[in-house]
Amino acid sequence: MNKRRGRIANKFLIIFGVFTFVILIIVGLITYFSQISIYQEQCEQNLQNICAYLKNLMEEEKEETLLYQEYFMAHYEEMELPVDFTEYRSYKKSFDEIFSEKYPGKTLGVDIQITECDDETQRAYFTYKHAYWTIVFEKARSAMNIHTTYYIAPPGEPLYMTYIIDGVREVKKDDPAYLNLGITVEEPLEQHKTMWEAYNTGENPHGYDIYDNEFGHTYAYYSPLIIDGEVIGVVSAEVEVDVVNKEILYNTVQQLVFVAIVLISAVMLLVAFINAHYVGRLSMLEKRVSKYSETKDIKVVKEIEQLSKGNDEITTLSEKIAIMIFELDNYMKNLVSTSDELGKAKRKADIMNELAYKDSLTGIRNKLAYDQEAQRLSWGIAAGNAEFAIAVIDLNYLKKINDTYGHEQGNLAIKNLCTLICKTFRHSPVFRVGGDEFCVVLEKIDYNNLDTLIADFNKAIKQNEARTDADPWVAFSAAIGYACYDKEVDRDVNSVLKRADKAMYANKKAMRATRNE
Numbered sequence: 247m248n249k250r251r252g253r254i255a256n257k258f259l260i261i262f263g264v265f266t267f268v269i270l271i272i273v274g275l276i277t278y279f280s281q282i283s284i285y286q287e288q289c290e291q292n293l294q295n296i297c298a299y300l301k302n303l304m305e306e307e308k309e310e311t312l313l314y315q316e317y318f319m320a321h322y323e324e325m326e327l328p329v330d331f332t333e334y335r336s337y338k339k340s341f342d343e344i345f346s347e348k349y350p351g352k353t354l355g356v357d358i359q360i361t362e363c364d365d366e367t368q369r370a371y372f373t374y375k376h377a378y379w380t381i382v383f384e385k386a387r388s389a390m391n392i393h394t395t396y397y398i399a400p401p402g403e404p405l406y407m408t409y410i411i412d413g414v415r416e417v418k419k420d421d422p423a424y425l426n427l428g429i430t431v432e433e434p435l436e437q438h439k440t441m442w443e444a445y446n447t448g449e450n451p452h453g454y455d456i457y458d459n460e461f462g463h464t465y466a467y468y469s470p471l472i473i474d475g476e477v478i479g480v481v482s483a484e485v486e487v488d489v490v491n492k493e494i495l496y497n498t499v500q501q502l503v504f505v506a507i508v509l510i511s512a513v514m515l516l517v518a519f520i521n522a523h524y525v526g527r528l529s530m531l532e533k534r535v536s537k538y539s540e541t542k543d544i545k546v547v548k549e550i551e552q553l554s555k556g557n558d559e560i561t562t563l564s565e566k567i568a569i570m571i572f573e574l575d576n577y578m579k580n581l582v583s584t585s586d587e588l589g590k591a592k593r594k595a596d597i598m599n600e601l602a603y604k605d606s607l608t609g610i611r612n613k614l615a616y617d618q619e620a621q622r623l624s625w626g627i628a629a630g631n632a633e634f635a636i637a638v639i640d641l642n643y644l645k646k647i648n649d650t651y652g653h654e655q656g657n658l659a660i661k662n663l664c665t666l667i668c669k670t671f672r673h674s675p676v677f678r679v680g681g682d683e684f685c686v687v688l689e690k691i692d693y694n695n696l697d698t699l700i701a702d703f704n705k706a707i708k709q710n711e712a713r714t715d716a717d718p719w720v721a722f723s724a725a726i727g728y729a730c731y732d733k734e735v736d737r738d739v740n741s742v743l744k745r746a747d748k749a750m751y752a753n754k755k756a757m758r759a760t761r762n763e
Contacts (some may be wrong), residue, residue: 636746
C-alpha cells in the first residue's frame with residue numbers, strides 16, 4: 247500500500263513538474279516579448295529626449311549655429327583640434343586673446359561681427375565653438391549612457407551627409423593626434439529612411455533606423471534642426487542593439503526567477519496538501535474496500551459511505567480550476583486581441599497622418615501640405631514681416647508622353663522633374679500641387695538667391711531638352727514662373743501664387759514658340 251501511495255504522489259509531482267515547466271516557458275516568452283516592447287519604447291523615448299535637448303540648445307543659439315555650420319562646411323579642413331582635448335575654455339581664451347589683440351576696444355556682436363573679422367580670428371572662434379559643441383554632445387551621450395550623439399547636414403550632394411559634430415572622436419589617418427573633421431558619407435535611403443524623413447519633412451519621426459555599422463547593430467533616432475523655419479541638419483542619438491538586448495534578457499531572467507520561485511513553492515505546497523488530504527483518504531478507502539472484500543461485513547459499506555461524504559470536492563475543485571483556466575484564457579485572448587487592435591489602429595493612424603501630407607508618386611509634400619504652408623505664410627503677412635517668393639513649375643508635353651508611351655513613362659517624367667526641382671531648390675520646401683504642377687516656397691537663403699536659382703533651373707532644363715539621345719521622360723522640358731510677395735500688390739498668399747502661375751504660363755508660351763520656330 248505504501249508503494250502505491252508513493253507512486254500516486256510521484257505521479258502528482260511529475261504532473262505538476264511538467265505543468266510548472268510549461269508555465270515557466272510561457273511566462274518567460276510573454277515576459278521577454280513584453281520587455282522588448284517596453285524597453286524599445288523606453289529606448290526610443292530616451293533617444294528622443296537627448297535629441298530634443300541637443301536640438302533645443304542649438305536652436306537657442308540660432309544665429310551662431312548658422313554661422314558655425316556655414317563656416318565649418320567651408321573651412322573644416324583648416325580647423326585643427328587634438329584628439330585628446332577635454333575642455334573648450336582654453337580655445338575660448340585663445341580666441342579672446344587674438345580678438346583683443348587685433349580688435350582692441352571692440353565688443354564682438356556689438357561693434358563688429360565675427361564674419362567681419364580676419365581669417366585667423368574666425369578660425370579661432372569657430373574652433374572654440376566646435377570644441378564647445380563636441381564637449382556638449384559627449385556629455386549628453388555619457389549622461390544618457392548611449393553609444394553616440396552627433397549632428398549632420400547635407401553637403402549638397404544627394405543622399406550624402408557631413409558629420410559636423412560627432413560624439414565619437416575619429417582621428418586623421420595621416421595624423422592620429424588630431425580629429426578627423428568634416429567626414430562625409432553616403433546615407434542610402436533604404437538604410438536611413440527615418441533620417442531622411444526627419445530632414446525632408448522637418449518633423450520628428452516615429453521610430454528609428456536599425457542598421458549595421460562598424461560598432462555593430464544599432465538603433466538611431468533623428469530630430470530635425472530647424473532655424474527660422476528651415477531644416478539645416480539633423481541631430482541624432484544612437485544606442486547599440488546588443489546593449490538593449492542584454493538589458494531585456496536581464497530583466498526577463500530576473501522576473502522569470504521570481505515567478506519560478508513563487509510557482510515552484512506553490513506547486514510543492516499543493517503536492518504536499520494533496521498527498522496529506524486526498525492520497526491519505528484514498529489509502530483509507532482502499533483499506534476499507536479490502537476489509538469488505540475479506541469480511542463481507544455490511545457495516546464496512548456504511549464506513550465507506552461515511553468516508554465518501556464530501557468526496558465530490560475533487561470534482562468540484564477540478565471544475566473550479568477548469569472554469570478559472572477558461573476565464574483566464576479568455577481574458578488573455580481578449581487582452582492580446584485588444585492590444586493587437588490598438589496597435590493596428592495606432593499604426594494605421596500614423597500611416598494615414600503621414601500619407602495625408604505626402605504625395606504618393608514623388609514622396610514630397612502634397613497640396614494639403616502646401617495649404618498648411620500657405621496658412622503659415624498668411625500669418626507672416628498678417629504680422630507684417632512676410633518676405634517670400636513662390637515659384638510655379640509645370641511639366642511640358644506630359645499629355646504627349648502619356649499618349650505615346652503610356653502613363654507609367656509620364657509618371658517617370660514627373661518624378662524626374664521633381665528630382666531636378668528638389669536638387670535646385672534644396673533649401674526650400676517643394677510641393678506637388680497638381681498632376682504635373684509643382685510649387686516652391688522660397689525664403690531666407692533661397693529668397694536672397696532667387697534670380698540665381700531660377701537661372702540655374704532654366705539652364706538645367708535647357709541642357710536637359712538638348713539631350714537628343716535620351717527618352718522624352720528623361721530629356722523632359724518644364725516651364726517656371728515666380729513672384730515675390732509685395733505688400734503694395736498682394737493681399738494674400740493666393741495673390742502671389744496667381745502671379746507666379748501667370749508668369750509660368752507666359753514662360754511656357756515662350757518655350758513653345760521657340761520650339762515651333
